[in-house]
Amino acid sequence: SQQGEEDPQALSIQEGENATMNCSYKTSINNLQWYRQNSGRGLVHLILIRSNEREKHSGRLRVTLDTSKKSSSLLITASRAADTASYFCATDATPNDYKLSFGAGTTVTVRA
Amino acid sequence: GAVVSQHPSWVICKSGTSVKIECRSLDFQATTMFWYRQFPKQSLMLMATSNEGSKATYEQGVEKDKFLINHASLTLSTLTVTSAHPEDSSFYICSTGDFRETQYFGPGTRLLVL
Numbered sequence: 124s125q126q127g128e129e130d131p132q133a134l135s136i137q138e139g140e141n142a143t144m145n146c147s148y149k150t151s152i153n154n155l156q157w158y159r160q161n162s163g164r165g166l167v168h169l170i171l172i173r174s175n176e177r178e179k180h181s182g183r184l185r186v187t188l189d190t191s192k193k194s195s196s197l198l199i200t201a202s203r204a205a206d207t208a209s210y211f212c213a214t215d216a217t218p219n220d221y222k223l224s225f226g227a228g229t230t231v232t233v234r235a
Numbered sequence: 236g237a238v239v240s241q242h243p244s245w246v247i248c249k250s251g252t253s254v255k256i257e258c259r260s261l262d263f264q265a266t267t268m269f270w271y272r273q274f275p276k277q278s279l280m281l282m283a284t285s286n287e288g289s290k291a292t293y294e295q296g297v298e299k300d301k302f303l304i305n306h307a308s309l310t311l312s313t314l315t316v317t318s319a320h321p322e323d324s325s326f327y328i329c330s331t332g333d334f335r336e337t338q339y340f341g342p343g344t345r346l347l348v349l
Binding site: 156158163164165166167168171195211221222223224225227228 | 239269277278279280281284314317326328330337338339340341342343345
């Protein structure tokens with residue numbers, strides 16, 4: 124299965140700063156999703172962007188998708204200590220089987 | 236969204252024993268569930284697709300005789316790690332949901348095989 128790559132692997136920022144992370148994938152997709160995982164916990168769905176969309180917002184989150192470059196970015200604005208977590212992108216490439224292929228993840232640490 | 240629970244949240248067992256992990260969909264009719272495995276500081280890898288009332292389908296490289304999946308009802312799927320070995324120590328996560336929109340993940344089960 125395809126595996127996305129995320130960049131950077133780790134990110135450390137000060138509270139209040141913005142955090143940006145990128146995800147690249149290999150094949151055509153139906154949609155791309157971003158998830159957050161707190162240490163040792165399950166995943167929480169953040170946002171889904173479809174292949175025909177270019178940008179989506181949800182609260183302090185902004186996601187972009189460039190299908191020509193097979194890449195996506197997640198921006199967290201005005202970060203908080205509670206945003207400290209690992210962030211994964213996941214792609215759904217095959218219609219109707221809904222299998223997700225996850226990127227390697229970006230670990231974000233927000234310093235108070 | 237759907238609420239998914241897993242039990243146990245963590246388990247320690249001796250090498251050679253079998254361990255059963257339960258995944259419950261508390262408020263969603265889950266005809267399909269997915270099982271993932273995550274090693275420390277790594278991403279999630281899909282192991283198998285669990286289908287209610289039928290056999291699970293396994294991803295390439297996942298031994299179906301070692302990782303037994305049973306999905307007997309719309310609210311419960313179980314993953315049994317048979318004859319567990321230390322290399323099976325991992326974080327196991329299930330998911331379900333309205334897959335056209337998103338998947339909802341359980342909190343995970345941490346398995347340590349001694």
